[in-house]
Amino acid sequence: MTELTRADCVAFDQDDQLASLRERFALPDGIIYLDGNSLGVLPRATGARLENLIREEWGQSLITGWNKHGWVNLPLHLGARIARLIGADTDEVVVCDSTSLNVFKVLSAAIALRPERRIILSDSGNFPTDLYMAQGLAQLLGRDHRLEIVAPEEVSNRIRDDIAAVMLTEVDYRSGRRHDMAAISAKAKAAGALTIWDLAHSAGAMPVDLNGCGVDFAVGCGYKYLNGGPGAPAFLFVAKRWLDATQQPLYGWFGHMTPFAFETGYRPKTGIERFLVGTPPVLSLAALGCGLDTFDGVDMRQVREKSLALGDLMIRLVEQECPDFGLALASPSNGAGRGSQVSYAHPSGYAVMQALIAHGVIGDFRAPDLMRFGFTPLYVRYQDIWDAVAILRQVLTNEEWRNPAYSRRAAVT
């Protein structure tokens, strides 16, 4: 294969039809940000929107803002906008709470639909909080429900008629390996099991086709590819066929049929709003709205194409520039089997990543030894990949990662 140069990468950027989207973001100077799969970059519009929300809407309208400025509709309104990104209808998605809590809600709903079954099937590549929520729910139910965790490649074989729900994250947060959502969902359906997909590393990174795949339930994260800000609210999806047939056990007043009648007995709202619980967090919701604005007019197929091209470029450049430093590709080399990230194992992965960060290349580390590089096609350039790999080569060549300062663990890594 011909060696690539930085000029080639700059040329790729010049041909990139999505290149102008980068202007929608306030990227810091001197940083190559390959961690949008952990926390998305600040959209340029968010600061002014929040300032207006705080000073004008809250400050001037106070309690009347709930109606006057439509705060009360934000969970549904934002859900409808996410629907386009994930292959859902607009009345099947709502924004609320955290991904963890939304897992609890949809998993409870799924289990209640399969009262004769006791097993929640997941895999060891699922994000831990999803597994924890399932464990907590199973213990709470105390009716022999249990979470069964198999290897990712064993999931399909394990789907049989004893499984109540198959709960998976489409894209593995460590390796970037991507499950075949269509095939697994079809197999689950045939076995009478319900599907719960976590789209934390999918929504906003690639087209998702929940209804095309016959998915029953899904959840996802607002602060990664959707650019909603640190700890942004999450979303959840319930297929229309289940909307009025299911309930979730977190009976809060925003899920009540008539919250402002202040009845003492719970009656769930019709539709997706019964998955709401407490008072919506308006500031955080408004920021997520600005994150979703960055997708206005964006074709998710083009996003996926660029995402894969960026990943393929990273893999090719690491092979070309860093062949001899003990980096082991930990992601599928085949794009179709991969999300929007590429991970490398390295025995001193943590320290190498800290050295990269010190040089302005921000990826992240996942135990035990994975360096993770995420590609957000809306703002990452081909030349950024070149520059990141060049700095990686420098760090490895000079063994900069041996600096003791780089081996101290921080609270969030």
Add this chain to the structure above:
Amino acid sequence: MTELTRADCVAFDQDDQLASLRERFALPDGIIYLDGNSLGVLPRATGARLENLIREEWGQSLITGWNKHGWVNLPLHLGARIARLIGADTDEVVVCDSTSLNVFKVLSAAIALRPERRIILSDSGNFPTDLYMAQGLAQLLGRDHRLEIVAPEEVSNRIRDDIAAVMLTEVDYRSGRRHDMAAISAKAKAAGALTIWDLAHSAGAMPVDLNGCGVDFAVGCGYKYLNGGPGAPAFLFVAKRWLDATQQPLYGWFGHMTPFAFETGYRPKTGIERFLVGTPPVLSLAALGCGLDTFDGVDMRQVREKSLALGDLMIRLVEQECPDFGLALASPSNGAGRGSQVSYAHPSGYAVMQALIAHGVIGDFRAPDLMRFGFTPLYVRYQDIWDAVAILRQVLTNEEWRNPAYSRRAAVT
């Protein structure tokens, strides 16, 4: 009793030792805001704080902000600041999720501590979402747990050794009636029942003495008297004696002993952090921090004194100025039995309140017929009470509430 004049009220303001606190808030012009018990006023510092958080911390530091700017510590840090306001130790309070969800957590923890008991006792004056959460939990458990709702004045008599948890809101959101937290908690303790107090209308409005009253669990709201903004995160309290003996079933990664080790099995953190679930909502938490700043150096006993003086003034002025319009005081006239609000029943209460709002006097309405006026001692003045009552008299004298525009219900009322 001598008739009061507006000049008397202005004189009260001149003598008010808390008067200067009003400068900490950005109050809109031409508004008399008596709804801080529904949504607190914008603190003057919040806009700039959020702008800095968004543009500098998130925008420039991106993922590294979790450590660099201490985002990861906000739930504990803010909890410790709330502790002072509610008579708790700093390691007994954490800020997270919504009040509804926190009710679910502490109620689950309480029930698990009393495995042989099946009844959750509450009253008809509790805020509905608390009752709904208890109903949802009881149904989910499916082990004959049930919520028993009695009249507020019957609670104490009903506490016997079949009660697992007594779950009450200290101050009734409609009438402002205040439960005797010390007496009820003592009676519950003697009966072996655990206590859960909702401080939605107490925290920030009056001194609360959770540990002095021997309370086991508590929850509270960030967007009322704590001025955290619409839908601000809530808080929860667990008495130290239960911290490591209890668990809550919403097993999320932020409640895990080592969240960034990404273990597949849940192990709860020690202490109050095991009541955390998902990723903390940083923007909303920062805004709540500004709300708490408005209490810096404030003596809660002085707050209570002024709160009662404002309420007493309202009652006296309504008697003096509006004796003949069918207003029925729906709050205790005795301050010790009242929170920081005064409510009046009126057959056309909704329309009267809409007319008041149209004149810039913002209270709120609670079904079926209650007009609610909340007093936030940090920014409400004695002269505001005079002016509000004068406008109330005008609205009632002219029967302005008969205007059909005032009878249309909005989504949030």
